[in-house]
Amino acid sequence: MRIGVLCSGGDSPGMNAAIRGAVLRAVEVHGFEMIGFMDGWRGFFAGDSVPLDRRAVRGISPLGGVILGTSRVQPFLAGRGDAGDLQAIRDRAAEYGIDGFLLIGGNGTQTVAQLLTAAGIPAIGLPKTIDNDLGGTDYTFGFDTAVSIAAEAIDRLRTTGESHRRCMVLEVMGRDAGWIALHAGMAGGAQVMLIPEFPESIEQISEWVLSVRDRGRSSLVIVAEGFRLVGSDEQVTRDGLDGFGRKRLGGVVELLAPLIEERTGIETRATVLGHLQRGGSPTAFDRVLATRTGIAAADAARAGQWGTMAGLRGDRVEMVPLAEAVGRLKTVPADRYEEVRLTFG
Numbered sequence: 001m002r003i004g005v006l007c008s009g010g011d012s013p014g015m016n017a018a019i020r021g022a023v024l025r026a027v028e029v030h031g032f033e034m035i036g037f038m039d040g041w042r043g044f045f046a047g048d049s050v051p052l053d054r055r056a057v058r059g060i061s062p063l064g065g066v067i068l069g070t071s072r073v074q075p076f077l078a079g080r081g082d083a084g085d086l087q088a089i090r091d092r093a094a095e096y097g098i099d100g101f102l103l104i105g106g107n108g109t110q111t112v113a114q115l116l117t118a119a120g121i122p123a124i125g126l127p128k129t130i131d132n133d134l135g136g137t138d139y140t141f142g143f144d145t146a147v148s149i150a151a152e153a154i155d156r157l158r159t160t161g162e163s164h165r166r167c168m169v170l171e172v173m174g175r176d177a178g179w180i181a182l183h184a185g186m187a188g189g190a191q192v193m194l195i196p197e198f199p200e201s202i203e204q205i206s207e208w209v210l211s212v213r214d215r216g217r218s219s220l221v222i223v224a225e226g227f228r229l230v231g232s233d234e235q236v237t238r239d240g241l242d243g244f245g246r247k248r249l250g251g252v253v254e255l256l257a258p259l260i261e262e263r264t265g266i267e268t269r270a271t272v273l274g275h276l277q278r279g280g281s282p283t284a285f286d287r288v289l290a291t292r293t294g295i296a297a298a299d300a301a302r303a304g305q306w307g308t309m310a311g312l313r314g315d316r317v318e319m320v321p322l323a324e325a326v327g328r329l330k331t332v333p334a335d336r337y338e339e340v341r342l343t344f345g
Ligand SMILES: Nc1ncnc2c1ncn2[C@@H]1O[C@H](COP(=O)(O)OP(=O)(O)O)[C@@H](O)[C@H]1O
Pocket: 008, 009, 010, 071, 072, 073, 074, 075, 076, 081, 105, 106, 107, 108, 109, 110, 111, 112, 128, 129, 243, 244
């Protein structure tokens, strides 16, 4: 059996460990051949590929980024995913002599994996995203690393904030789901956590900040990039589009900080953590999760379990139907938000 691997979407710490896990299992244990495509679908169509064997994945688990590169290049040349698009992928896969794909990506990528499998082009998904917003798995690799970096940022902002009696507002990633803000905020003891799922009013936020001041402390507010104030229809965006044509998010903190300062009279500073939370070495947790994901995906290919994704269920990595994983984002449920909201301020 010959398997093609590619990464799609934003990078996520642990992707290298996932590739290594899959290669060691597929090549060394099952006797398969593996080929990696550079920069996602770009490399697949451009013939930019590398053989993946034991030597190719030596020592890569602790490395940040991903050796194959990743991109948001469209898999469907005409962009519609119709018969012609699918035939182009089928033809190209036949030229490479590959029997199936391992696709490392988030919700968008797993949607593609499902479309391909439904069209008779076998694919298995390996879930990644720092946002942790993918269904069918308890956690995605990369999330733990992003949370650790964001929690450390809170710790650091706190000491400078306390010294100046300021309100510090930290913006983290999270387009549609506030998992990073929720977990980092809990870890760092943030007094307010603002997430895309639950808009809040500037009056309420200011009230929380003032109550912290009245207790003699300085506030640390964490906000996910996709957060909206009550009454605001649109998320705050930056200029330009991403590779998939979506508006780039970011900058909500620049809107919030002056509003908080104006309403509370407390000097307020804004920080955008940005891509720092996606860069660098993965945590041990993410390396282990990613390696196990890769192993499970290789085993699934051997067993012919195409159309599935290697999801973490409790302590086990299990193959779940792609249909269970895609279509609906895994957002923060109301009870998880209420649990922290009751202690804001
Ligand atoms: N519904 C879709 N149909 C076809 N291609 C898609 C679809 N959703 C995503 N893609 C492709 O998969 C890529 C990865 O999806 P994206 O949402 O950017 O990242 P992720 O896979 O991490 O969620 C997109 O840039 C796009 O090329």
